[in-house]
Amino acid sequence: MSRHPLFLPLILVGGLVFGFGLGFSHMARPEVVIDFLLFDDFGLLFVMFGGSIVAGIAFWTLPKLRGSAPLTGRPYGRRLKSFDRNVLIGGSIFGVGWGLSGICPGAAYASLGIGNWPILYAIGGMFIGAYAQGVWRSREADAAAAAAPGDD
């Protein structure tokens, strides 16, 4: 299946606008996030609510205007993930990490673009963490597959 020639260029433009916003909002600066979490500056609420309201308007109106996206044929839908224990466990682990470091993935990439090179400590950590959970969960899934009878 070949992709539309504008697919990757659009992803790039979307990323550029997204990253510009993270820079402009100062969310790419860990000190600003930590100040927010310590109730010294509530401004970050405007980033999250501003962003989600803009996204929400698109998620609600586009499905009513047309059925699928022009570059992929993918149906327009909302981002709905199933709920289970992992949302609480993972959210808690992420919360400890976010509270300790003041950085989340998107803001970390943006921080690097601003020239904040020490953020590489955080990005390196994120890859290590993502790899570690990947190894654990691969092992679990492989063991479950092996235990299931007649699964060939």
Added chain:
Amino acid sequence: MIDAAVADLLGAGTMEAAFPNGVSRYAIGGLFVGLGTVLIYIGTGITAGASTFLESTLSYVSGQSRFKQYRPSRDWRVVFTLGIVGGAAIYALIYQGDPWSLAGSGWTTEVSPWRLFVGGILVGIGTRVGKGCTSGHGICGVGSVSRTSLVGVATFLVVAIVTANLVSALGVGL
């Protein structure tokens, strides 16, 4: 303009206490973050989050079965992330002078390497186990009014507030 409107609404004292840096940088930045999400959504129907990039990129170098599901999306996720890096660089070039010059007006964080590194490991585990991060759950999921994402955001927000206050109360420096 935005700051004046919010100050009118809250009163100058509350404004100063709650938003010492004003609100316009946050509101305008948030609009751009939302706009970037919307541009990708309009063209592709994809609700892109930032943390999947970690696992999808690991699929280039690791054969772990967990990462296989991300192979079809790994190339555009690299492009998305490069866009985020580039967009922030454009911001820095416009507003902060030369970000690559060590002596220039670009900043580097005062938060210590160990906090960034240990926090980063936990962010890497937690966002992937918890099905999303501040962009996936926070922007796309909340924008979708997904109950899972609202619970996810409430969880990581409350835990992060407790963690940051605990660390601060223990007298740990940045």
